[in-house]
Amino acid sequence: MISPVTACPVTIRIQADDFDIAREIAALTKSRTDIGAVVSFSGICRADDDSAKVSALTLEHYPGMAEDEIRRHADEATSRWPLNGVTIIHRVGRFMPGQNIVLVLTASQHRQAAFQAAEFLMDYLKTSAPFWKKEESATGTGWVEAHARDDEAAARWTKS
């Protein structure tokens, strides 16, 4: 018996330029009639951190490994959930509060898979994709410390 093959294009981009969410969703769903749900997550540079007002954020990454690591998690997401498309865009450079940093789009026939896969991808982007944030505030500049809560969020996907 031949099982129906559903195409799941995966787009991964690391770029300095901003992204246009509407255009990315249109690209993901273009000429498709099998997609019933698209979940979109945007990560935005925030002024209020735990302590001080952030005036700017600089994102550094490990070229080559960042793409490879995101690809590994995108592949895991497409094997765990019935997805019809994934787009992950991570910006690098210096950002002001209010500017876009990251976009995750997941498309599926039904919403549940799309919601769960988007959350899974974001949890792993935060804890295992090689990106680092440096914050600028009135009190100086410093590297952002990793949060235990992010590790815990990623760990729940490995529980049976």
Next chain:
Amino acid sequence: MKVKYFAWVRERVGKAEETIEPPATVRTVEELIAWLSGRSEAYAYAFEKPKVIRAAIDHAHVKSDAAIAGAREIAFFPPMTGG
């Protein structure tokens, strides 16, 4: 082998990458960190808390007991904070 440093590890070491030839007695990531730490105060400062440092061999995360034999590129960096 090529070694790359990122974020505050890069700032403390004072360079983004270099080519090194550790002695054959240096077999694991942990031993490489110890060997690098002995090179200068800058390296010692970068690796002062070896448990905090993350490592990757040829673009894949590895643990501190991973063997470095055959590695083309080893990277050292702090815990990741992207997304």
